[in-house]
Amino acid sequence: MLRYHQAAVGYRGVPVLTDVTFEVGPGQILVLAGPNGAGKSTLIKSMLGQAEVLSGKATIDGPTGYVPQLGDLDPDFPISAGQVVLMGRYRPRGWWRPTSKADRRAAATALARVDLQERSRVRFGLLSGGQRQRVLLARALASEPRLLLLDEPFNGVDVVSQQAIVGVLRELVADGVTLVLSTHDLGLARDLADVVCLVNGRQWAFGPPSEVLSAETLRLAYGGHAIDLPDGRTVLVDP
Incomplete structure (x- = not known):
């Protein structure tokens, strides 16, 4: 489903992240972990063709859905929650074609799956942060992806919405969908991931959370950053 081999990714020929090598199959959750600015979003954008694979190889199989960070969207744009979700059908049918009954x-x-069917006619910008993120997830689900990419999906999300999103993600995995999500929350990485790719300018480790999220590996990857260890403690690691 998703394979990178000795890849470097970036923009306009300048690498942001190097030494990326991993493979993820159907029904697995890959968590991209690392501090802010580590290159997690760039790696996801390379999977969408929005960032360059400058060297090495990247192979992506199957239709792809994408859930961006909330901050990437304008909440003042006059569009309803239902209309946002319907945008997820543009790629399968082509944006120039009128929506069909099957699209609607x-x-x-998809909106019912995230438990927001009663908010369909509400303007997107009037929803809470957690509800907006669930709408964006529904938009991605409407395209019926086999690979779903989520960039920091829990930033600014309330507990109720986080639980709802996690529930949907686990259902997708049970259906064989591959998930890739980025986070700087190491507790979330430990709880959700089948495998973790730890990055900060380059890939530092890849494997099961119990191996990748060890104190020694985190010390190497994070340098002098304050981090949350898997046991729940927050520590300042010496550079």
Whole structure:
């Protein structure tokens, strides 16, 4: 489903992240972990074709859905939650074609899956941060992806919405969908991931959370940053 081999990714020929090598199969959750500015978003954008693979190889199989960070969208844009979700059907049918009954049914099903069907006509910008993130997840689900990419999906999200999102993600994995999500929350990485890719300018480790999120590996990857260890403690690691 997703394979990188000795890859460097970046923009306009300048690498942001190097030495990336991993492989993820159907029904697995890959968590990209690392501090802010580590290159997690750039790696996700390379999977979407929005950042360059400058060297090495990257192989992506199957239709892809994307859930961006909340801060990437304008909450003042006059569009309803239902209309946002329907945008997820543009890629399968082509943006120039009128929406069909099947498109509207898929959008309604996706919105119901995140438990927001009753908010369909509410303007997107009037929803809470957690509700907006669930709408963005529904938009991605409407395209019926086999690979779902989520960039910091829990930033600014309330507990109720986080639980709802996690529940949907686990259902998707049970259906064989591959998930890739980025986070700087190491507790979340430990709880959700089948495998973790630890990055900060380059890939520092890849494997099960119990191996990658060890104190020694985190010390190497984070340098002098304050970090949350898997046991729940927050420490300042010497550079």
